Amino acid sequence: ISAAQSQTTLESKLEALQCHFTWDQEMSKSLILRRKDNVDDIGTEEGNSWLGHIYNLRGFIQYKLGFTKDAQSFFNKAAEAFRKIRNADEGPWLVVNYGNLAWLHHHLGDQAESQAYLSKVDALMNKYPSPSQDELHPEIYAEKAWTLMKFSPDKTLAADYIQRAIRMQPGMVEWNSSYILALRYASNHSDTGLEADLLEKVRLAMEQDPENLHLAVLYLNQRAKRGEKIEEEARELARKVLRNPVSSHSGIKLLLKVYNYHVSIDEAIDLVEEALETHPDERYLKKCATLCYKLKLTYFRDSHPEQSMIDRAISLLKDVIALYPHSSLVKKIDLANVYAKSKYGQDKAEQIYQELLKSDLEPADKQVLYNYYAKYSNFELKDRNMSIRYHMMAAKIPHQSFFRGNSITILERIKDRGRNRKCREIEEFLENLQEPQ
Numbered sequence: 359i360s361a362a363q364s365q366t367t368l369e370s371k372l373e374a375l376q377c378h379f380t381w382d383q384e385m386s387k388s389l390i391l392r393r394k395d396n397v398d399d400i401g402t403e404e405g406n407s408w409l410g411h412i413y414n415l416r417g418f419i420q421y422k423l424g425f426t427k428d429a430q431s432f433f434n435k436a437a438e439a440f441r442k443i444r445n446a447d448e449g450p451w452l453v454v455n456y457g458n459l460a461w462l463h464h465h466l467g468d469q470a471e472s473q474a475y476l477s478k479v480d481a482l483m484n485k486y487p488s489p490s491q492d493e494l495h496p497e498i499y500a501e502k503a504w505t506l507m508k509f510s511p512d513k514t515l516a517a518d519y520i521q522r523a524i525r526m527q528p529g530m531v532e533w534n535s536s537y538i539l540a541l542r543y544a545s546n547h548s549d550t551g552l553e554a555d556l557l558e559k560v561r562l563a564m565e566q567d568p569e570n571l572h573l574a575v576l577y578l579n580q581r582a583k584r585g586e587k588i589e590e591e592a593r594e595l596a597r598k599v600l601r602n603p604v605s606s607h608s609g610i611k612l613l614l615k616v617y618n619y620h621v622s623i624d625e626a627i628d629l630v631e632e633a634l635e636t637h638p639d640e641r642y643l644k645k646c647a648t649l650c651y652k653l654k655l656t657y658f659r660d661s662h663p664e665q666s667m668i669d670r671a672i673s674l675l676k677d678v679i680a681l682y683p684h685s686s687l688v689k690k691i692d693l694a695n696v697y698a699k700s701k702y703g704q705d706k707a708e709q710i711y712q713e714l715l716k717s718d719l720e721p722a723d724k725q726v727l728y729n730y731y732a733k734y735s736n737f738e739l740k741d742r743n744m745s746i747r748y749h750m751m752a753a754k755i756p757h758q759s760f761f762r763g764n765s766i767t768i769l770e771r772i773k774d775r776g777r778n779r780k781c782r783e784i785e786e787f788l789e790n791l792q793e794p795q
């Protein structure tokens with residue numbers, strides 16, 4: 359066969375692989391950088407049963423950002439992590455990893471090495487066929503599900519894949535736990551909590567995986583939402599969570615939410631400050647801390663916050679903005695809103711907002727900003743007309759999101775109350791509003 363033909367065969371084989379390169383979706387660079395922030399916050403602690411998957415995904419992100427050397431080193435770390443976790447030199451869990459390496463070498467122009475990895479994939483697939491003929495191997499479904507959960511907005515698809523993996527290979531505790539955590543994302547964050555059978559599923563998964571504190575926190579949160587008293591249990595669980603390494607998988611963020619809404623917001627602040635004393639440089643903890651301060655200062659509208667608390671919130675927010683340069687829009691908005699609470703901060707707040715309003719943002723980010731600025735105009739500037747204008751601007755952006763829905767709800771409320779001189783205008787606006795595709 360000619361060189362051209364063998365190149366085509368190689369490419370069609372690569373296309374048929376199951377790996378990050380074929381699961382990929384078009385994504386803007388700024389979105390990739392934000393997802394990278396999230397993946398980096400998982401950390402790479404020894405003992406995490408998803409460590410192989412974490413390195414595979416980090417490698418792929420580095421590739422997408424143009425750092426091929428880093429990509430290769432992460433893929434190698436993934437293989438090493440799988441070796442340790444599965445206590446075996448090879449197995450079907452390496453199919454995705456070898457697939458990634460075949461693609462990477464292809465992009466680097468090393469077709470011989472790419473071909474070598476393709477052969478390794480073939481060998482693995484022959485040696486470890488899927489137990490179900492027209493389905494992927496459960497190891498592949500599990501990795502695909504985990505990757506989608508971290509990297510793509512389609513959590514429902516992720517839940518479907520992990521369920522398939524569990525059905526074919528029911529013995530993997532961490533898959534069951536991950537499924538439960540995926541369900542939580544797929545369940546639309548309902549206020550009343552998961553339905554009864556789902557709650558029972560959380561309880562069963564927790565029994566099987568008692569080390570997984572994220573599950574334990576999820577269970578506690580669900581019970582709190584149903585009105586159970588959980589303060590003492592929350593405090594006990596907090597001791598355990600704080601002993602574990604800092605990670606977005608540790609359950610700390612959800613635990614703080616439980617504290618904020620079901621224990622006390624001041625205790626939440628004490629808890630996160632205690633964690634920061636032990637880990638003063640962990641950006642993820644600082645980010646969690648800013649959420650507590652934001653709630654305390656702006657959401658629950660503490661009417662006379664102490665200046666020292668405002669100063670602490672401002673200093674944490676500034677740190678977090680610098681530590682998450684790619685996902686700092688909402689933190690900058692929070693900073694403006696906290697400044698607005700302080701005696702001499704109003705000018706500073708307005709200045710931050712004006713800079714953001716002038717900056718070059720993607721439509722979805724503009725929508726977030728307009729929604730916040732509309733509320734700020736209403737509450738801080740007492741300028742109802744401006745508030746209405748910005749809610750309209752947010753609603754007009756053809757992107758379905760919480761913020762669009764929120765702006766529409768507020769406009770409807772103003773219209774229904776019928777006291778504003780702009781009622782007619784709002785009514786017309788809402789009638790002519792197009793649903794995003």
Ligand SMILES: *[C@@H]1O[C@H](CO)[C@@H](O)[C@H](O)[C@H]1NC(C)=O
Pocket residue numbers: 524528529530531534566
């Ligand atoms: C995982 O869940 C499946 C289905 O719910 C169940 O049959 C299996 O026993 C569970 N596995 C473990 C290890 O808990």
Ligand SMILES: *[C@@H]1O[C@H](CO)[C@@H](O)[C@H](O)[C@H]1NC(C)=O
Pocket residue numbers: 544545546
């Ligand atoms: C979440 O909401 C979407 C859209 O409203 C709906 O299609 C989906 O079924 C819901 N998911 C769950 C688990 O309730």
Ligand SMILES: *[C@@H]1O[C@H](CO)[C@@H](O)[C@H](O)[C@H]1NC(C)=O
Pocket residue numbers: 743779780
């Ligand atoms: C707000 O808009 C209404 C109607 O468009 C107008 O009559 C009113 O003067 C405006 N108020 C301010 C403070 O600009």
